[in-house]
Amino acid sequence: GAPPFIAGIAIGLGIGFGLLLLGLSAIFILRRWRTDIQKQLRRKYFTKNHGLLLEQLISSNEDASERTKIFSLEELNKATNKFDHTRILGHGGHGMVYKGILSDQRVVAIKKSKVIEQGEIDQFINEVVILSQINHRNIVKLYGCCLETEVPLLVYDFVPNGSLFEILHSISTSTCSLSWDGCLRIAAQAAGALYYLHSAASISVFHRDVKSSNILLDANYTAKVSDFGSSRLVDIDQTHVTTHVQGTFGYLDPEYFRTGQLNEKSDVYSFGVMLLELLLRRKPVFMGDSGSAQSLSSYFLGEMQERPIREIVAAQVREEATEEEIVSVASLAEMCLRLQGEERPTMKEVEMSLQLLHTKRSISSHATPENGRAEASASSHSGNGADPVTTTSQRCYSLEQEFISSASLPR
Template sequence: MIQAQPMPPSLLSRATAAALACLAAALAAACLAGAVDAAVSCQRRCGDIDIPFPFGIGGQPGCSMAGFELSCNDTAGSGADARPTLLLRGVEVLSISLPLGQVRMKMDMSYDCYNTTRHEIDCVDRVDLNLKGTPFTFSDAANKFIVFGCRMLAYLGPGEQNDIGSDLTIGCAATCGVGDDLVAINSAGCSGIGCCQTNIPRGIQYYKVWFDGRYNTTGIYNWSRCTYAALVEASSFSFSEVYHALSRVNSNLGSQPPFVVDWAIGNMTCEEAQRNGDSYACVSGDSVCLDSRNGPGYICNCRSGFQGNPYINDSHGCQDINECEDTSKYPCYGKCINKVGGFDCLCPAGTRGNPYIGTCRKDIPLPTGIAIGLAAGFGILLLGLSVTFLIRKQRSDIQKQLRKKYFRKNQGLLLQQLISSDERARDSTKIFSIEELKEATNNFDPARVLGSGGHGIVYKGILSDQRVVAIKKPNIIREEEISQFINEVAILSQINHCNIVKLFGCCLETEVPLLVYDFVPNGSLNHIIHADTSNKEFSLSWDDCLRIATEAAGALYYLHSAASVSVLHPDVKSSNILLDANYTAKVADFGASRLIPNDQTHVFTNIQGTYGYLDPEYYHTGNLNEKSDVYSFGVVLLEMLLRKQPIFDCEDGTKKNLSIYFLSEIKGKPVTKIVAPEVLEEASEDEINIVASIAQACLRLQGEERPTMKQVDMSLQSIRNKSLSPDIASPESNYEMHPPLPGRYVEQQFLGVDINGGVANLPYSNCHSLEEEFMLSASFAR
């Protein structure tokens, strides 16, 4: 008998190690083989539906994530309709979208129909899908809750019918009438007539329909027997298709419109999941994580330029797309070069352009391109210059024609004849072109505006000979006023007096004629005597006031009798007596003036002038004569004495006429009690009494009782010469001082001025700035 010998320890240890190594290698090979087998054995298709990971068929270990198990019914249907059906919790799956994180499904609609045999309502709820505790949620963005029928209120939610109004989630009501064309009414979507639709809130995981038993088709079953309700995918919903499938809401066969559920991985956000690397599902190298918009969790997508399954990290994971192989989706009209995550599209050699939109063109040799560019540029430049020249020429021709039209319309030929017929006017008066006045005013620069009123604007201008002028530009002039304008030019062109504003000329080439005057910088007498007494800058001494009054009276006397032609100025007022740099008086505004033939003493006209200054006799008769100017000048004297406007506000807020106030007050008071304090401080009592007497004489109701402007001028000169004679006229005058006038005269003054009726709208002047006074003829109505 042979006895076995024990193995040496060293050999035993080597044998043991070798045996263990062989065993480990065998186990590893077995495990790898098992893993490959498992991967190969995962079912990734059921009928026509792909099953991408994390979804998988239940019972196949490692083929799906927890909660994403599906089932595939290979025996669904019968006969020709037999086909495999993919199911999620017993509901048919139509498709699975990894990028959207959605599953499209379908199942029968719930219905509520009147049973004509049993004469009662059959309520069949074919929907009871509870997704609580799963990764799935009914999509609020893709679905609508739809109710079909003509008398029904249906609800969606986990409650019972007796929970209506408390535990149910949403409701929708539909109604209609006999003969309603429901297809036409709901062609653009459910309108509430025969079909009602409403959104569902986020986070719903329970789908069950409840019909409100208080509403049914018992009374309308002969034309609308059934009502239906379902959760429906909004993008694929068609009322007409479902309506006809339901036999015009008279069939209980039902319909299976699709609906959508959202799904997500886990309950963490992307940021939280990425920190927990072991459970993070976006394992593909070119994947990105997106937070779920319908509840907790996240989904994974491939980065732009990649496609595949972001949940696996192998050849089926996110792979670069070769965009050059799919020109319909990635158009390239040149040479396409694929790159990781995108592609480049280049024009073929010898061409340039944008190959992404198909505009590659052949290259042009550099010299040829330069020549073509220069030629094209020169051609465009020449064309532009030609067009500009033609447009300017056309505009110039139009402007010339327009200027000729305005010149004729403004009676330019007549004015030329009037000026040329008078030697003095021909030498001193000019008809300016519009271009000359544009140059003088820097194209009527707003910075050159001296003043503006309701009727026009006055600009300061500098003529080519460096004369400073004021250019009056009315806003508008009526056809009947053109003759007045020509009249003003004609009169001023014949007048040469140091106390009358100098007219240099006019422009008739614009729609509204322009007048060019000598520039008078210190405003008007009205502005000075009615300025705030505390403002010394605008104050005049009593001697200055007497001088200005004397100068103005001399100018009016010159107009009445000493000029070559007798001129009446029916708008004498303090605002038409301007003051030059030396505060010398300049009578202005001859727009309403009239020439008086030598054989006449008056002329009949429409009433023109300014209330407060208007001669009562002229107001009533329309007969304008030199005594009308005398009356107005008397009001100016009162303004200087009393420092009140011709129509002024009383303490009680009423309006009063200055001349009536004066004639009334002097009946019971001495003149010194009613004149302005500043006048009383500077003037002697004799001077005040004589000026008041002159004013009183000028304001007599009957024109024939008033003095002439010659007598007024001489009387004022006598005051300045300290010849304090009580007689207001020269020795040849028959006009003497009168005692204060009787009350009846004062009463009759109301006949001359509508003091009570229209004083609120009287156009009397107000204070103006120094250079605004050339606007007075434009800013006061006549």
């Protein structure tokens, strides 16, 4: 037989090899177990996040199934380099947005919420269902969603130039300044998108959180209305829906706040506040001269009683806009801010007024003086006779006056 030391080596090698095999098997089994656990967890989240219902909703609607995809977590991990912190586009109140590149090279924004209450999940599904039914050039495009995480992920078209809020209120000198012409165009586009949601989509949608930070701007500075998390779908023949009050402080419709009844005029009120941001270049809630928080709408309505509108608007607007444009937009804003919803214009009327102003501006910049005068006289009959700036201030009030003292300023 073999010398004892060779036999010892053989036994040692055999045991070592056996242990190595056992170790590798254990690692393989552990990995397999982890993968199975992850798969089960993803399946559990997919079911909890109404994945089956969403699949049915998408597949039952031909348009939606062409436009909306349910992504796997693996695809989105690849797109964002495992949600690398260098891919973060922004932090919102509800979570983070990451920039991603899909396998077909489309650049996307992936919204990852941090709130995990069931109500938020329902809101999320609400947003997917709404956006999968909507196709409008001034509404942000939804590519799809991922339901395999505890909190679902939304995948949007990437809109590169940030929000209207950032451009209007950024103190950074590197940020592009928006011309008055650009303001009119973006306001008309956003109004058109909201009008489409209210009355031209296959089902009425009340946005419920209209604000300048939800108006995104693409590479050409075209407006894209975004964030439908708190929107409500309403049957076309319904005039209003009773809901828990939701919205953003500074933009909230006082009538909706008081009654809990949401209708299309609630979005009109919020849009009126946004028009004031364009005119005055102030935030919806800002620090007044006294050092306390002040609501832009109540400030505007108060100042209108005291001095001419031209003195209230921002210096850049004074330089670039005509007297007629300033008065028209101020009148429109004030009508949007009326206390009684029924006295406010519809989004269609708002869009038509803004389109008319923008078109006239474009024509007059190319027109002879005679043409310019003809345009002005034609448009002077588009109002309702009396100047709403002077006649309706007494009937307007701002919800914020009721509780401004107890509120803290938004960041």
